[in-house]
Structure formats: structure tokens, C-alpha cells
Amino acid sequence: MVPRLVGAILSLSLVACSAVSDVGTDGGPSTRDADRHGDDRGDVDAAGDADGRTSSPGDVEEDNRVDTDMDGDGWEEGDDCNDLDETVNPGALEQCNGVDDDCNGEIDDGAGENWFVDADGDSYGSEPIGQSCDPPDGAVPIGGDCADDDPEIHPGSTVLVDGRDSNCNGRRDWHLTIYSAVDDVGELCMDGEVIGPAGGWVEGAVHELWLRTGPHAMGIHGWDTGHVITAAIAHLEISDGSMWVTDSTWRYDPDPDQSGVGKDGWCTAGFDDSGWDLAQDIGPIGDPNNPWGESPSLFPEGSPAHWIWDHFPVDLNTQYLRTVFVLP
Numbered sequence: 001m002v003p004r005l006v007g008a009i010l011s012l013s014l015v016a017c018s019a020v021s022d023v024g025t026d027g028g029p030s031t032r033d034a035d036r037h038g039d040d041r042g043d044v045d046a047a048g049d050a051d052g053r054t055s056s057p058g059d060v061e062e063d064n065r066v067d068t069d070m071d072g073d074g075w076e077e078g079d080d081c082n083d084l085d086e087t088v089n090p091g092a093l094e095q096c097n098g099v100d101d102d103c104n105g106e107i108d109d110g111a112g113e114n115w116f117v118d119a120d121g122d123s124y125g126s127e128p129i130g131q132s133c134d135p136p137d138g139a140v141p142i143g144g145d146c147a148d149d150d151p152e153i154h155p156g157s158t159v160l161v162d163g164r165d166s167n168c169n170g171r172r173d174w175h176l177t178i179y180s181a182v183d184d185v186g187e188l189c190m191d192g193e194v195i196g197p198a199g200g201w202v203e204g205a206v207h208e209l210w211l212r213t214g215p216h217a218m219g220i221h222g223w224d225t226g227h228v229i230t231a232a233i234a235h236l237e238i239s240d241g242s243m244w245v246t247d248s249t250w251r252y253d254p255d256p257d258q259s260g261v262g263k264d265g266w267c268t269a270g271f272d273d274s275g276w277d278l279a280q281d282i283g284p285i286g287d288p289n290n291p292w293g294e295s296p297s298l299f300p301e302g303s304p305a306h307w308i309w310d311h312f313p314v315d316l317n318t319q320y321l322r323t324v325f326v327l328p
């Protein structure tokens with residue numbers, strides 16, 4: 001109540017003074033100085049509440065009294081639950097400070113962090129459990145754990161978990177096993193990177209690597225040391241049983257000696273291979289009509305992979321074969 005009394009006394013004293021002088025800047029009675037303060041300002045009763053008193057521009061209430069804003073925060077003392085503290089008023093943001101900052105009658109309400117249950121203790125939560133200044137038991141301030149029963153799986157995880165989305169980015173990790181062979185020699189690439197020799201036709205080669213959900217390109221660059229035949233065979237599989245093998249859907253570069261821009265990115269999924277031709281199927285492993293017998297020996301038993309090549313007889317000493325496959 002003290003601020004209201006001070007305001008009233010102040011206003012009364014101004015009224016008393018104004019009776020002494022009421023002169024405008026032209027020396028005569030002011031036509032503007034309605035409050036008779038003798039200051040020639042356009043003082044008006046802003047609230048229009050007919051209380052006969054001037055006040056600050058904030059006096060907009062029809063309450064017939066002079067409103068005050070002691071702390072200058074724009075909220076008058078009738079609305080400001082602490083008119084001596086400019087950080088406390090109905091427009092303030094509630095903070096975790098033990099004070100009712102926004103004058104709604106509750107302390108620290110709606111302040112603090114959003115908390116999440118973290119069932120597997122990896123510091124990332126799943127289910128939101130609301131906002132508060134103090135963390136509920138076992139809660140963490142970061143959500144996004146797409147597997148809250150596995151501490152190896154959370155946003156930012158660098159652990160690879162076969163068949164799972166280990167870093168919660170919507171893509172699963174897959175461990176691939178790739179069997180390949182080339183007559184005579186060659187190299188294997190995946191998504192633009194050479195991953196190693198493709199293996200010779202007698203045994204072949206086995207490579208293991210990790211890839212994530214989405215499209216990937218695999219390429220085989222092979223060549224024949226005798227300029228007679230170059231052919232290739234490959235078999236990729238993942239733990240859910242999906243497999244991709246060489247067949248007549250693969251494509252080969254009809255102009256394999258072309259280098260430079262024409263070959264840029266040939267082993268990436270985004271490469272436009274519409275100008276490449278479909279490979280020719282020479283038959284599956286073990287086909288008596290092909291020259292390789294049961295080879296290559298490292299391939300899994302019963303592999304449905306087929307030997308493929310670009311054309312026969314080979315009149316160039318090199319071939320590029322590629323395919324794009326999509327991991328689930």
C-alpha cells in the first residue's frame with residue numbers, strides 16, 4: 001500500500017503547485033495545460049477516468065486513481081506483484097529462482113528443462129515427462145533415444161549394430177559380406193571407394209564392410225592379362241537374408257577406355273548409367289557351359305550369382321561393371 005499513498009501525495013502536491021501558475025509559453029494562460037501545472041505540456045487525463053488527475057501514459061484504468069509503476073517495468077503496482085523489482089511482473093519469464101516471476105501466484109511453474117525417461121542409462125531419454133527445475137529421479141534433459149532398452153543405441157552413437165539404427169538417424173547399420181571374382185584380375189569398389197582386389201577366378205575374394213540404409217553402388221573394374229576374356233561374378237548379402245548377385249541387370253561401360261569426365265563417379269549410386277549397356281549373363285556357378293567349373297571356391301554354397309561380362313570376344317583389355325542396390 002505504501003507506493004499507492006506516495007503516488008496520491010505526489011499528485012496532490014502537484015495540484016497544489018499548479019494553482020500558483022498556469023502560464024503557457026506565450027506568457028498567457030495555457031490552453032493546453034489542462035492540469036494547471038504551469039508547464040505548457042499537453043497534460044491530459046490519459047485514462048479518461050475523470051479522476052481529475054494527470055498521470056503517466058500508463059494510467060489506462062478507469063479506477064479514478066493515479067496509477068504508479070515504482071520499478072518502471074511498465075506494470076503498475078495494482079498488477080505488478082512486486083512493484084519494487086523490475087524483473088518481476090506479469091510479462092516476465094518464470095525462472096528457476098524460488099520467485100513467482102510472472103505474478104501468476106505460483107513459484108517456478110513452467111520453468112526449467114524438459115525431462116525424459118532414460119531407462120537404459122545411456123544419457124538419452126525417450127518418453128517426455130514434463131518440465132521442472134529439478135530433474136525427476138532417473139530423468140535426463142536430452143531425448144531422442146530410439147532404443148531405450150539398449151545403451152549402445154542413442155543419438156550420436158558410434159557403435160555399429162547389425163540391422164539396427166544405432167545412432168537414431170533413421171538409417172540402419174548393415175554388416176555386408178561380399179564375395180567376388182574376376183577372370184583374370186580386378187578390383188572392387190563401393191560408393192566410390194576401392195575396397196580391395198576382386199579376387200581371381202579360382203578362389204575369389206571375401207570382403208566385409210558396414211553400410212547404412214539407402215542406395216549404394218558397387219562396381220567391378222576387371223581386366224584380362226591375355227586380352228581374351230574378362231568376366232566377373234559377385235554375391236552380396238546381409239544378416240536379414242537379403243542378397244544381391246551379378247546378373248543381367250548389371251550394366252557395363254560400352255566404352256571402357258574412355259577416361260576423364262565420362263567415367264567420373266561411375267561407382268557411385270547417383271551416376272547416370274543410362275548410356276551403359278546391360279551386361280551379358282554367362283550362366284551360374286557350376287554351369288557346364290561356362291569355362292570356370294565350380295569356381296570360385298570361396299563363394300557360399302548354392303550361391304545364385306552368375307558370371308557376367310560385357311561382350312565376347314573381348315577386344316579391349318578392361319571392363320567396368322556396376323549395379324545399385326538399396327539396403328532396407
Ligand SMILES: [Ca+2]
Binds near residue numbers: 089
Ligand atoms: Ca511495476
Ligand SMILES: [Ca+2]
Binds near residue numbers: 101106108109
Ligand atoms: Ca509464476
Ligand SMILES: [Ca+2]
Binds near residue numbers: 118145
Ligand atoms: Ca536411454
Ligand SMILES: [Ca+2]
Binds near residue numbers: 124148
Ligand atoms: Ca538407448
